[in-house]
Amino acid sequence: MKAIRRFTVRTVLPEPLRQLEELVLNLRWSWHHETLDLFRAVDPALWEAVHHDPVRLLGEVAPERLAQLAEDRRFLRRLQDTAEDLHEYLTAPRWYQSLSGAPSSIAYFSPEYGITAALPQYSGGLGILAGDHLKTASDLGVPIIAVGLLYRHGYFSQSLSPDGWQLERYPPIDPNGLPLTLLREADGTPVRVAIGLPPGGAGRGDGADDHGGARGPAEHGAGARELHAQVWLARVGRVPQLLLDSDVEDNDPAARDVTDRLYGGGGDHRLLQEMLLGIGGVRAIRAYCRITGHPAPEVFHTNEGHAGFLGVERIRELVSEQALTFDEALEATRAGTVFTTHTPVPAGIDRFPRELVARYFGGANEDPHVPAERVLALGAEDYPGGDRTVFNMAVMGMRLAQRVNGVSELHGEVSREMFGGLWGGFDTAEVPIGSITNGVHAGTWVAREVLDLAAREIPALMASGRGWEEVRDVPESEIWRIRGLLRERLVLDARRRLRESWRQRGASEAEMSWIDDALDPNVLTIGFARRVPSYKRLTLMMSDPDRLRRILLDPDRPVQIVIAGKAHPADEGGKRLIQEIVRFSDGEDVRHRIVFLPDYDMALGRLMVQGCDVWMNNPLRPLEACGTSGMKAALNGGLNLSIRDGWWDEWYDGQNGWAIPSADGLSSPDRRDELEAGALYELIEDHVSVTFYDRDSAGLPRRWLEMVKHTIATLGPKVLASRMLRDYVLDLYTPAAASEREMVADKYAGARALAGWKQRVAKAWPGVAVEHVETDGGESPQVGALLTVKAVVALGGLDPDDVAVEVAYGRVDDADALIDPSYLDLGGAEPAGDGRLRCTGEVPLGRSGAFGYGVRVVPSHPMLSTRAEMGLVALPPAPPGMTNGDLR
Incomplete structure (x- = not known):
């Protein structure tokens, strides 16, 4: 008989070992080697058998062994020392505690988190980045409260069919078998949060998996039902992580399935997940702060658009509890919200039919404090080129946040292009989307051998x-020795994984004898591991199979490639790419040189970034937002071989790896792939492998090791998540907290004033105009002279202090468009009659050549984050043959 429910029975530890449970329940062990050493000492063989999962370790260790350890004074001293070290880590002041003006608390929302392979609540880069964000916050003492969902089946486990097709399994996850505890009230009752669901409805919207059921937005109205969730608490060092779980008795079967799997189901199901994450997540934070006394967050950080509804819930709180209007609450909410976009691909953004969102937020379930039409307006693509039929989660996130950023400089540029319609009156360069380049958590991703070498x-x-x-002074022989150890570790684990995969595919032991010699610890090893959407081009390396074969089998300079990656279960195209790679790598002539390792997860990713000599990345530029796996490889002494996209475009310097030339702008995708694949082959043949195998009399590749040292010395301080999080704290969190305080002071006087001012300016803006512009600088101005610019503007009933009259000036191109203009406020304002204003200013002519200028009027208020915030600008009438866009 098959069990109808799986659960975990936890071990009762002897009293002297009770501190082991405290260590297990704080996920600091996932990046703290001394704690991992302690767990290994409990039972070394079992530790390997449970794949370094301490919860499973304590669940399966023999009672006799626990009794021995309880009497082992040396082990008990180690246990005490490790527990004391954790206590000091959790309580001692750190970097953040030295700051002034920083927020008392920050709420961080993400749909997925990659903390450890033992807590499988992630699918790819977004989750891994979120996990590194929390770990680094803990290390720096940043008071973050994290919010996510607990998926009972995680993402999926991947295996291969005999013909190389990706197969998915969703193994059940028992929260009691994870390093989690339920959040409970003071009386021990589990905390419950709920969001309202309208009556009736048609279910998940994903075809064959339709279950019927759950609906709902903010507060439940008359006749409405509710979606309930319990809250699991994980401790990520100093950071509490709240994970909402809808699998509770209060829900009907459909509602229980809301948190069944990560990125599963169709439109209804995904919308319910995102409503629970955003709305329910805010309510979970309120409960956590009430129970624990933790300071309430001043700043809310939305990690991608999935959690955007948190802003709707915060507006509801302010309207219902502080008697603000919707617009006033919107301003207060925006001031303290940071939104990070992670995708340069429009298809990567969640967009729901407007009718679906209206059904969840309107009708019988409509909350009077958050009218459905106002919610719909937040996600409307009501700009040129937008789709009026959809509700865009990223657009809502940006409208609800005063500060928005991409995750690399190039991604910031791409995002300004993608979302510029939200600030339609301004040039792309002025769109208020900045960038903070991602980083990686060294304690998680850097091999212990590398850390020990650095410590010595x-x-x-x-x-x-x-x-x-000082990395440049480290003995090259030591670096090369460690690189060999890490490469060998990867090879041995790859053989184990290959054997397991071939066994799952139905191979006999006799058919797997070749695996004993698959890969070679002494051969140049290239790694490629990532999700498998088409733009990441998993199979670019196979554009010319014969040439790839020659590279792999070169008798003097052989190359081996280790590949891993998952395609989304609904992505048939991605699965075909995996099958193509697998079929090639199954070939008897090359299978010892190129392997595909299924079930890519954090554990495999760590082995690959540590063990590969070269990290390869060949996306379609500029569709890689950041791509942090190459950063992890660099910290471990690997070199990058990549298209100049994401972070590599920003920090490639010609000595820290190789840049694959990108054939941007070609109209033929096949021709572009052909050219970039050819460049990739040439780099591997004539540069990468030549440098790797060029050895001196001591057997060391001197030039290679010079590049490794240069890579670590120059990239090391840049690619760390500690640099990234400091940037967030100083550039986004602290200014957001200051804006938040300005809004809430004196019973939200700031929010009320700004909302009223914006309404007045928006209403009057159609009457604002630049009526006349003239200059006085002579017929042939020279470098160093000043050009006097005079403008008369109509204020449309606004006060002079409500606007700024600016002159934009600088170089112009052949079409007279300004190139990287500078801006100057025209002062000397004086009334010109009939509600008009005359302004005068002097523009410095700092360079020779083609020069131009333009004049505009923009809203001006001290509480605006930028002058582009409202998307309003008034320009002079366009001369014949030109448009106002040419004048900007």
Whole structure:
């Protein structure tokens, strides 16, 4: 008989070992090697058998062994020391505690988190980045409260069919078998949060998996039902992580399935997940702060659009509890909200039919504090080129946040292009979307051997994060020795995974004998591991199979490639790409040189970024937002071989790896792939492999190791998540907290004033105009002269302080468009009659050549984050043959 429910029975530890449970329940162990050493000492063989999962370890260790450990004074001393170290880590002041003006608390919302393979609540880069964000916050003492969902089946486990087709399994996850505890009230009752669901409805909207059922937005109205969720608490070092779980008795079967799997189901199902994450997540935070006394968040950080409804819930709170209007609550909410976009691909953004969102937020379930039409307006693509039929989660996230950023400089540029319609009156360069380039958590991704070498050779680096240039003085023989150890570790684990995969595919032991010699610990090893959407071009390396075969089998400079990746279960095209790679790598002539390892997860990713000599990345530029796996490889002494996209476009310097030339602009995708594949082959044949195999009399590849040292010395301080999080704290969180405080002071006087001012300006703006512009600078101005610009503007009933009259000036192109213009406020304002204003200013002529200028009027208020915030601008009438766009 098959069990109808799986659950975990936890071990009762002997009293002397009770601190083991405290260590297990704080996920700091996932990046703290001394704690992992302690767990290994409990039972070394079992530790390997449970794949380094301490919860499983304590659940399966023999009672006799626990009794022995309870009497082992040496082990008990180690246990005490480790527990005391954790306590000091959790309580001692850190970097953040030295700051002034920083927020008392930050709420961080993400649909997925990659903390450890033992907590499978992630699918790819977004989750891994979120996990690194939390770990780094813990290390720096940043008071973040994280919010997510607990998926009972995670993402999926991947295997291969005999013919190489991706197969998915969704193994059940028992929260009691994870390092989690239920959030409980003071009386021990589990905390429940609920969101309202309208009566009736048609279910998940994903075809064959339709279950009927759950609906709902903010507060439940008359006749409405509710979606309930319990809250699991994970401790990520100093950071509490709240995970909402709808699998509770209060829900009907359809509602229980809302948190069944990550990115599963169709429109209804996904919308319910995102409503629970955003609306329910805010309510979970309120409960957590009430129970624990944790300071309420001043700043809310939305990690991608999936959690955007948190802003709707915060507006509802302010309207219902503080008697603000919707617009006033919107301003208060925006001030303290940060939104990070992670995709340069429109298809990667969640967009729902407007009718679907209206059904969930309107009708019998409509909350009077958040009218459905106002909610719909937040996600409307009501700009030129937008789709009026959809509700865009990223657009809503940006409208609900005063500060928006991409995750690399190039991604910031792409995002300004993608979302510029929200600020339609302004040039792309002025769209208020900045960038903070991602980073990676060294404790998670850097091999212990590398950390130990750094501790021995550069102690200041480990103690204070300074001294990166001293990497150049580390003995090359030591670096090469460690690189060999890490490469061998990858090879041995790859053989184990290959054997398991071929066994699952139905191979006999006799058919797997070749695996004993698959890969070679002494051969140049290239890694490629990522999700498998088409733009990441998994199969670009196979554009010319014969040439790839020659590269792999070169008798003097052989190359081996280790590949891993998952396609979304609904992505048939991605699955075909995997099958193509698998079929090639199954070939008897090359299977010892190129392998595909299924079930890519954090554990495999760590082995690959540590063990590969070269990290390869060949997306369609500029569709890779950041691509942090190459950062992890660099910290481990690997070199990058990549298209200049994401972070690599920003930090490639010609000495830290190789840049694959990108054939941007070609209209033929096949021709572009052909050219870029040819460049990839040439780089591997004539540069990468030549440098790797060029050895001196001591057997060392001197030039290669010079590049490795240069890579670590120059990229090390840039690619760390500690640099990234400091940027978030100083550039986004702290200014957001200041804006939030300005809004809420004196019973939200700031929010009320700004909302009223914006309404008045927006109403009057059609009457604002630049009526006349003239200059006085002579017929032939020279460099160093000043050009006097005079403008008369109509204020449309506004006060002079409500606007700024600006002159934009600088170089112009052949079409007279300004190139990277500078801006100057025209002062000397004086009334010109009939509600008009005359302004005068002097423009410096700092360079020779083609020069131009334009004049505009923009709203001006001290509480605006930028002058582009409202998307309003008034320009002079366009001369014949030109448009106002030419004048900007």
